[in-house]
Amino acid sequence: MNKQELVDAVASSTGTSKSATGEAIDALIGTIITALVKGDTVQLIGFGSFGVGARAARNGRNPATGAELKIPASKTVKFIAGKAFKDAVNGHRK
Structure with missing residues (x-):
């Protein structure tokens, strides 16, 4: 599964738009990366x-x-x- 397939699957299961779901997934990944860079x-x-x-x-x-x-x-x-x-x-x- 690639990122777009993940976005499609999450959008269909939550009933939200693909663009909003993509932004949420990008925010989640960005937040995880930021925490790891800080050593958390x-x-x-x-x-x-x-x-x-x-x-x-x-x-x-x-x-x-x-x-x-x-x-x-x-x-x-x-x-x-x-x-x-x-x-x-x-x-x-x-």
Whole structure:
């Protein structure tokens, strides 16, 4: 499912316009990104939690030449699925 299909599905299930639904989804995504940039964790009960993790600096290799290179430390986004989400995916719906 891509973003437009998500907008269509949410608009049809809520009875709102596609443009209003698209703006709401954009606002939700923007708010989550802003919170993560500030270092906050975003928890959506029944769905999961988004957070920021640290990736340490390490050595790697260029696959084309085999030359060793240094990969700098970076931040990464992590997602932990909630129990209800895991159960739904595994077919254990209530």
